Amino acid sequence: xxxxxxxxxxxxxxxxxxxxxxxxxxxxxxxxxxxxxxxxxxxxxxxxxxxxxxxxxxxxxxxxxxxxxxxxxxxxxxxxxxxxxxxxxxxxxxxxxxxxxxxxxxxxxxxxxxxxxxxxxxxxxxxxxxxxxxxxxxxxxxxxxxxxxxxxxxxxxxxxxxxxxxxxxxxxxxxxxxxxxxxxxxxxxxxxxxxxxxxxxxxxxxxxxxxxxxxxxxxxxxxxxxxxxxxxxxxxxxxxxxxxxxxxxxxxxxxxxxxxxxxxxxxxxxxxxxxxxxxxxxxxxxxxxxxxxxxxxxxxxxxxxxxxxxxxxxxxxxxxxxxxxxx
Numbered sequence: 001x002x003x004x005x006x007x008x009x010x011x012x013x014x015x016x017x018x019x020x021x022x023x024x025x026x027x028x029x030x031x032x033x034x035x036x037x038x039x040x041x042x043x044x045x046x047x048x049x050x051x052x053x054x055x056x057x058x059x060x061x062x063x064x065x066x067x068x069x070x071x072x073x074x075x076x077x078x079x080x081x082x083x084x085x086x087x088x089x090x091x092x093x094x095x096x097x098x099x100x101x102x103x104x105x106x107x108x109x110x111x112x113x114x115x116x117x118x119x120x121x122x123x124x125x126x127x128x129x130x131x132x133x134x135x136x137x138x139x140x141x142x143x144x145x146x147x148x149x150x151x152x153x154x155x156x157x158x159x160x161x162x163x164x165x166x167x168x169x170x171x172x173x174x175x176x177x178x179x180x181x182x183x184x185x186x187x188x189x190x191x192x193x194x195x196x197x198x199x200x201x202x203x204x205x206x207x208x209x210x211x212x213x214x215x216x217x218x219x220x221x222x223x224x225x226x227x228x229x230x231x232x233x234x235x236x237x238x239x240x241x242x243x244x245x246x247x248x249x250x251x252x253x254x255x256x257x258x259x260x261x262x263x264x265x266x267x268x269x270x271x272x273x274x275x276x277x278x279x280x281x282x283x284x285x286x287x288x289x290x291x292x293x294x295x296x297x298x299x300x301x302x303x304x305x306x307x308x309x310x311x312x313x314x315x316x317x318x319x320x321x322x323x324x325x326x327x
Contacts, residue, residue, distance in 0.1 A: 056103035067171030107135020210314035
């Protein structure tokens with residue numbers, strides 16, 4: 001390797017900007033490539049009774065792996081198969097009724113072409129994504145999506161740069177078009193991302209994390225302030241609910257109510273019903289936990305009684321939302 005040229009900071013900035021501009025030009029050519037072949041590929045995947053298998057070699061393989069992951073997370077069952085491994089047993093992962101998406105900028109990747117005859121003997125629709133519509137892979141496919149670029153961003157014209165970016169963006173266009181066509185919703189997305197913040201916000205309900213039974217701080221309306229304070233201290237929620245014998249919510253007594261009671265010179269033996277907050281907020285158990293979070297943040301409170309048909313079913317605290325990863 002020859003000695004590295006002496007580049008100034010300005011040179012490095014100019015080089016980086018040139019790379020970005022070259023790739024932007026490549027992407028600007030893509031909208032015109034959304035043609036009937038693209039539509040036919042979408043229709044084939046929508047009609048697929050199996051899975052979508054994505055394959056590619058080298059840098060195209062890395063892009064293909066990402067495309068498969070995006071498809072799988074947006075409602076299209078998909079996975080990546082390495083074309084080299086396919087020739088040594090992994091071809092058994094591909095079955096009748098599947099759709100194969102094969103990525104190759106040249107359309108002449110030996111490892112992919114080697115498995116095409118075996119795949120064509122199956123009832124598998126082949127979608128090729130190449131930079132050369134007249135290539136061997138493009139001709140062997142049922143549908144071809146053109147992802148060619150005029151120039152790679154690499155000044156040597158060798159390293160896959162613009163071409164891999166174009167393939168990645170076209171893969172996103174395919175995945176999101178399918179998402180829309182399937183009517184895939186945010187709730188559907190959450191079900192495939194249960195460990196992520198979005199998944200938790202869309203899947204976790206109040207009843208999943210609320211406190212119930214003996215863990216609900218509660219006193220009767222004729223309890224005095226002393227009893228209410230002891231119950232608040234015992235449970236540690238900074239409040240207690242006031243309910244009758246049939247568990248109907250009558251009000252709540254909070255730290256704020258306690259301070260106001262002392263400011264008004266109330267004695268500890270006064271009935272809690274006379275100083276409780278009657279028009280209190282509550283939430284239903286089947287509400288999303290994020291709805292409880294929004295309500296607490298909007299009203300600057302840290303706990304909510306959970307009420308079903310007017311009766312107290314539980315209590316939810318900001319700490320519960322933190323533990324569940326909702327915040």
